[in-house]
Amino acid sequence: MIQLYENPGWGSAIVELQLAFYGLPYSLITAGNVHQDPIARAALGRVNPLIQVPTMVLPNGEVMTESAAMTLLLADLAKSDALVPRARAKDRAAFFRWLIFLVASIYPSFVYSDAPERFVPGNGGETYQLNVIEHRKSMWKVMEAECARRGGPFFLGKRMTAIDFFLACMVHWRPREDWFKAETPNLWRAAETVSALPQVAAAYKRNFG
Ligand SMILES: N[C@@H](CCC(=O)N[C@@H](CS)C(=O)NCC(=O)O)C(=O)O
Structure with missing residues (x-):
């Protein structure tokens, strides 16, 4: 197991x-x-x-x-x-692109902001943390634009993928639910859609x- x-x-x-x-x-x-x-x-x-x-x-x-x-x-x-488009499937390239964007660009920003004292000693930590979160928001906006362009209900459009499972979890992390609902409604919808799967x-x- x-x-x-x-x-x-x-x-x-x-x-x-x-x-x-x-x-x-x-x-x-x-x-x-x-x-x-x-x-x-x-x-x-x-x-x-x-x-x-x-x-x-x-x-x-x-x-x-x-x-x-x-x-x-x-x-x-x-x-x-x-959840993972097979080799040569239509959505495979986009799936790779955005899966790797999530883990290579967005996810590491939590390592840098969750315990900022590891990277910025003393009182600089709070400003640093806020700046990292602002940068993260700008990356989420890039994903939101792509998601909106594809028309939903999932991130890649009509095709559910594991990217939606990442969204279902990550919308609960900073900047948290209210920000995602207001600023990235298409990402929020994709997250909600897979969260409701029995x-x-x-x-x-x-x-x-
Ligand atoms: N690249 C890893 C990142 C995992 C990660 O950053 N996990 C966080 C919790 S959500 C963690 O364990 N942080 C502890 C630390 O950074 O020391 C992955 O994609 O699985």
């Missing part, structure tokens, strides 16, 4: 929702506050030297980090193209209430 190191509402939710969607068997291990708790840091660090969630351990013991890599692998394991209902509730 796949093991997922998680914290409710954290990036592990992106993976948990996909595991639930595919109906793959998995078990959860709560990582705890890896920003502050040295015991939690040491425990996760023994599995993943990055000390990040999501961390996934495959049935053969192989450790996986990186939510995008897990997303691609889970589609393979599930033998499904429901296959993910229990996992979604566990993470976001």
